[in-house]
Amino acid sequence: MNHSFDRYAGIVFCAVGIAFVIGSTSISTSAYGSNVGANIFPLFLGAFLSLMSIRLIYETFRRQQKQQNREKLDYKRFGIIFTAAVLYALFLEDIGFVISTFLFLMIGFQTMQRGRIWISVVISACFSYGVYYLYVNVLDGTLPGFPSWLVLF
Incomplete structure (x- = not known):
């Protein structure tokens, strides 16, 4: 596991999640034939992505990198x-x-x-x-x- 890559990926995905949450506020709150608006999925998915990214960032800081392994992609x-x-x-x-x-x-x-x-x-x-x-x-x-x-x- 490459902790520095995970840390940077977590930061990027957290920013994407926040952008989804902010962007979902400009989407219509109701849709034709639906009681649930088009903004619900991006809002929840953005929040979930941000929370999981914060968890990933926390885990990378919590664990010390003990050895420098190169994993094969x-x-x-x-x-x-x-x-x-x-x-x-x-x-x-x-x-x-x-x-x-x-x-x-x-x-x-x-x-x-x-x-x-x-x-x-x-x-x-x-x-x-x-x-x-x-x-x-x-x-x-x-x-x-x-x-x-x-x-x-």
């Missing part, structure tokens, strides 16, 4: 997850939130740790449908549902 895993994130953003509207989130999580879980596929399937399915249900039915928000060609079958 894993470009293959980074490339797979980055590609999956780009494809997730591109196909979110076309295949819907639940399916695209499920596929993204499955790719991410299997990239980080091979095996235990059934646990990955259960966690991915429960998380993607749970977030969809919570946001759409409980909070009365709108997310891309299931694609129309899937509903026909």
Whole structure:
């Protein structure tokens, strides 16, 4: 673990999180057909990112770097997850939130740790449908549902 990189990354991500929180205040508080406005997700995600970044910064100061190890960067895993994130953003509207989130999580879980596929399937399915249900039915928000060609079958 490179503590100086973690410290600088934490500072950058904290600034990004604060920018999200500040930027979300200028977004409309209500959306057409939704009781939850478009500003809710950026506000909470920015706050969460800032809090996690502060935690990371705190951890880097708390731990003394005992040895100078050079870790080999894993470009293959980074490339797979980055590609999956780009494809997730591109196909979110076309295949819907639940399916695209499920596929993204499955790719991410299997990239980080091979095996235990059934646990990955259960966690991915429960998380993607749970977030969809919570946001759409409980909070009365709108997310891309299931694609129309899937509903026909």
